[in-house]
Every structure is written in structure tokens, then in C-alpha cells.
Amino acid sequence: MxxxxxxxxxxxxxxxxxxxxxxxxxxxxxxxxxxxxxxxxxxxxxxxxxxxxxxxxxxxxxxxxxxxxxxxxxxxxxxxxxxxxxxxxxxxxxxxxxxxxxxxxxxxxxxxxxxxxxxxxxxxxxxxxxxxxxxxxxxxxxxxxxxxxxxxPVGTAATRKLLRSVFYKGMAAAVVEALEAAKVAGLEEWLRGNIAAELIKADAATLDRLVDGSHKHAVRRREEMAAAAELLDSLGVPSRIAGASRDWLEDLKTRRP
Structure with missing residues (x-):
């Protein structure tokens, strides 16, 4: 060669x-x-x-x-x-x-x-x-x-990677934000175990539950995430991901999957 x-x-x-x-x-x-x-x-x-x-x-x-x-x-x-x-x-x-x-x-x-x-x-x-x-x-x-x-064409591979990044890096940001707040609240060890257990038991049906549940229960979940954002703010942890989740659920209230 x-x-x-x-x-x-x-x-x-x-x-x-x-x-x-x-x-x-x-x-x-x-x-x-x-x-x-x-x-x-x-x-x-x-x-x-x-x-x-x-x-x-x-x-x-x-x-x-x-x-x-x-x-x-x-x-x-x-x-x-x-x-x-x-x-x-x-x-x-x-x-x-x-x-x-x-x-x-x-x-x-x-x-x-x-x-x-x-x-x-x-x-x-x-x-x-x-x-x-x-x-x-x-x-x-x-x-x-x-x-x-x-x-x-060029850009096809980049598109796939960035769409995956929205999920993967977004999930990572949510985990980091949640653990930062849990640490301030004295609950970091408990939340780490909870998150790990949820990731371990996730399967293909988890995706459908996440998407369908967000649309079906947008009103209730929007209020839940609004409360979560307020909690983080009170703990002195910026509620960037919690606040974004609240806003997404507000938008989903008027949509259908």
C-alpha cells in the first residue's frame, strides 16, 4: 500500500x-x-x-x-x-x-x-x-x-450531531443544575441516587412517556416547573434549565404533538 x-x-x-x-x-x-x-x-x-x-x-x-x-x-x-x-x-x-x-x-x-x-x-x-x-x-x-x-451534502453530519447535542448536552445541563440546587439544600446524595436509578431503568418507552406526558400534562407541569424555578432562585442557584422548562411547557399548552 x-x-x-x-x-x-x-x-x-x-x-x-x-x-x-x-x-x-x-x-x-x-x-x-x-x-x-x-x-x-x-x-x-x-x-x-x-x-x-x-x-x-x-x-x-x-x-x-x-x-x-x-x-x-x-x-x-x-x-x-x-x-x-x-x-x-x-x-x-x-x-x-x-x-x-x-x-x-x-x-x-x-x-x-x-x-x-x-x-x-x-x-x-x-x-x-x-x-x-x-x-x-x-x-x-x-x-x-x-x-x-x-x-x-456537507452539513448533514453536523445537523445530526447538533440535534443530538440539544438532548444530550441539555440533559447534562439539567442534571448539573439540579445537583447544584440539591447540594445547597443538603440533598445532593439523595438526588444523585434518584437520577442514577431513573437513568438505569430508562428504556425505549421512556421517550414516549416524556414526549406524550409533556403535551398531555403541560398545564400542571408548567406550574410544577414554575415552582421549581422559584425554589432554585430562593436557594441562590440560577434557574436556567428549570425556567426554560417552564417556558416550554407554557408553549406546549396550546400545541398538540
Whole structure:
């Protein structure tokens, strides 16, 4: 098999772990991060453009705010047919902007990391979309990546990830807010046990109960969450999630599922 050169732009937690696994799997990896030294085996580059020289695949793992600048800086060093994989968590519009900005000089692929990278590295489940997604999937899967290709343009993978984030990160925020208030009230241990028990016994029917119950009992639950928000405020804990739940239930009072 001919040598595969992969550039990794951004060597934070995710980028470093993925780059190290690629090296272990046999890829030649060139990396750049202005703040982080590359892990062992990764060839240090002077800047983004230098990292991309000779690479057939570029993994942009810096941040959404830096994604466009990294692309612009690197384009002069990218050979025709280079696959530019944007792994940053961002909006579908930004993914499409990158594709437009590339103007065909590189093939932009939208990649979404679907779980935390620590402990999995390159084997972190990924979804990807765009015209060159199949080609990228074939390359990365050859090094051991866990990849699902979605049918659709760039932005399709980002849309799925962000919709999942509304649930998953929103649930995490609700748990943190509830435990902060419970700690002030001297009930943190009890609430931790209660939440853990509910998560353990959840099943597929739990989703239907959550959705249907919210619509059916919106009036009563709105009052319950209004009281919960007042309780948190009285404890000195900002009721951001409780208040948002109250407002959502107010809206659901006039809707049907």
C-alpha cells in the first residue's frame, strides 16, 4: 500500500489522540498547533500550510472559530484532490461556507465526532457527509476508524450531531443544575441516587412517556416547573434549565404533538 500522508490541524485533546492512533496504524502524519507540541511520531510542521504539503487528507480539528482561517491559510499548499475533513463541531451553515470557500480546490467533507474522543481516539464513532465522504471513509476505515457515511451534502453530519447535542448536552445541563440546587439544600446524595436509578431503568418507552406526558400534562407541569424555578432562585442557584422548562411547557399548552 502506498504511503498515506495525513495532516492534522489542531493538536488539542481530540486532535492529538486521533493523530497518535493514525501514526500507530501506519499513516504518515504531519501536525500543527500553535499552542501544543505534536505527540510522538507526528511530524511537527511550522504552520497549517506546512502541515498540508504532500497530504492527501487534512483533518481540521482546531475549533469552529478557526476553521475558515485554517482553510484559507492552507489552500495554497493543498494539491488538487486533497480531502479536507472538518471535524469541528459547528453549524451546517459553516460547513457549507467552508465548501464554498474552498471553491473546488479541495474536497470538503463534513465530519461529526459522535462521542467523546478520550478512550477511543481514532475509533470514536464518526458520521460524515459530502461528495467525498465515501472516499474519506475508505481511507480512515483502513486505519481502524469507526465511520458511517450519511447520504447528503456537507452539513448533514453536523445537523445530526447538533440535534443530538440539544438532548444530550441539555440533559447534562439539567442534571448539573439540579445537583447544584440539591447540594445547597443538603440533598445532593439523595438526588444523585434518584437520577442514577431513573437513568438505569430508562428504556425505549421512556421517550414516549416524556414526549406524550409533556403535551398531555403541560398545564400542571408548567406550574410544577414554575415552582421549581422559584425554589432554585430562593436557594441562590440560577434557574436556567428549570425556567426554560417552564417556558416550554407554557408553549406546549396550546400545541398538540
Amino acid at each position: 502506498s504511503e498515506t500522508v495525513i495532516a492534522v490541524l489542531g493538536l488539542g485533546e481530540a486532535g492529538s489522540l486521533i493523530a497518535a492512533d493514525l501514526v500507530t496504524a501506519g499513516a504518515t502524519v504531519r501536525g500543527f498547533d500553535p499552542r501544543v507540541a505534536p505527540p510522538p511520531g507526528v511530524i511537527a510542521a511550522r504552520d497549517d500550510a506546512d502541515a498540508c504539503r504532500g497530504a492527501s487528507v487534512v483533518l481540521s480539528v482546531n475549533s469552529a472559530s478557526e476553521a475558515a482561517a485554517a482553510l484559507r491559510a492552507s489552500l495554497p499548499s493543498c494539491a488538487p484532490g486533497t480531502i479536507w475533513a472538518d471535524l469541528n463541531t459547528s453549524t451546517p451553515d459553516l460547513k457549507e461556507f467552508l465548501r464554498t470557500e474552498a471553491a473546488g480546490a479541495v474536497d470538503v467533507v463534513d465530519v461529526a465526532l459522535m462521542s467523546p474522543v478520550p478512550g477511543k481516539g481514532l475509533r470514536t464513532p464518526m458520521t460524515m457527509s459530502g461528495e467525498s465522504a465515501e472516499a474519506l471513509a475508505g481511507i480512515l476505515a483502513g486505519f481502524g476508524a469507526d465511520v458511517v457515511v450519511l447520504d447528503g
